[in-house]
């Protein structure tokens with residue numbers, strides 16, 4: 001994989017921050033966009049901006065084809081049928097949508113199983129649902145090395161469990177969870193199985209049929225696409241049986257003064273004018289990722305993971321959280337005696353963009369006994385030289401705060 005060549009596709013990487021070349025290591029929050037994605041959105045607005053599914057005119061037909069093509073690309077990318085992939089605003093909306101349409105499947109005394117390493121978006125919607133229905137939430141615990149206590153899968157999931165919802169790859173620890181095993185135990189107990197794939201889909205092949213999940217949520221902006229668009233996969237028979245999320249235009253086939261008949265999938269779950277430009281941009285991001293090849297991206301990131309461990313571990317007082325193997329290129333760490341916000345702010349002075357805080361995983365932070373951490377997260381355009389720059393920045397910061 002020619003990283004130097006890839007970097008040329010990302011205009012923003014030429015930016016300077018405070019007189020330094022930008023080192024962008026905040027990819028778990030959002031990724032940068034290649035010209036191919038930016039141009040696809042620009043092309044839509046400049047040349048065929050129209051509403052979809054409604055107009056007879058030429059531009060509306062072009063917009064409809066482009067938006068539907070994007071659906072085809074995204075659904076194929078995750079190994080689903082066309083009808084099974086809905087466009088949403090992103091992972092958060094996908095999970096809220098599920099908590100809403102699954103409401104009637106939950107009754108008092110039922111249990112929802114999550115893990116301790118969930119992002120807030122895979123905790124709070126279930127807490128709300130559990131409160132409303134009198135259900136109980138149980139959490140699979142995290143070991144000190146940042147892996148899940150897999151022995152708890154079969155202890156916590158029982159016939160009372162109606163929903164198991166778990167993150168594929170942790171946005172804090174980088175842990176890649178054993179979701180196939182988790183899903184198997186969920187299904188043996190007749191529970192639905194949901195995956196938050198926000199951090200995994202951008203970096204590895206995720207095939208919904210091979211994993212055998214019932215639903216899977218993801219965001220375009222974490223995989224080179226635009227913000228405000230993402231996806232929800234759902235098994236066809238479930239999406240057909242469940243009620244719509246929102247109602248109104250486009251999600252209906254027929255409406256009378258008395259009632260309405262829902263549209264075919266996936267449109268049943270896409271009420272109103274969707275994010276057409278975003279959808280088209282998402283399709284362009286998929287094209288780009290496929291052109292580079294996820295296996296090449298993964299191989300490149302493995303190199304960055306090895307380099308990061310080797311380089312950061314040499315710095316005095318650094319503690320890196322999360323496992324050494326079966327992990328993605330997301331590194332959360334602290335340097336003893338220095339607040340994560342101070343570290344991140346100093347790194348910014350050197351042009352290095354990292355994140356500091358609780359990373360929308362406050363409960364996980366509590367189990368780790370920390371308030372916050374610095375997070376450096378890598379993607380296909382990052383280099384080993386940038387890992388070294390991060391280490392240099394951290395060393396300088398350590399001296400300043402010593």
Ligand code: PLP
Nearest residue numbers: 090091092119121171196198219
């Ligand atoms: N789940 C995980 C694991 C995440 O990392 C994120 C975002 O950081 C989300 C869910 C929420 O994604 P979004 O903000 O795109 O809805």
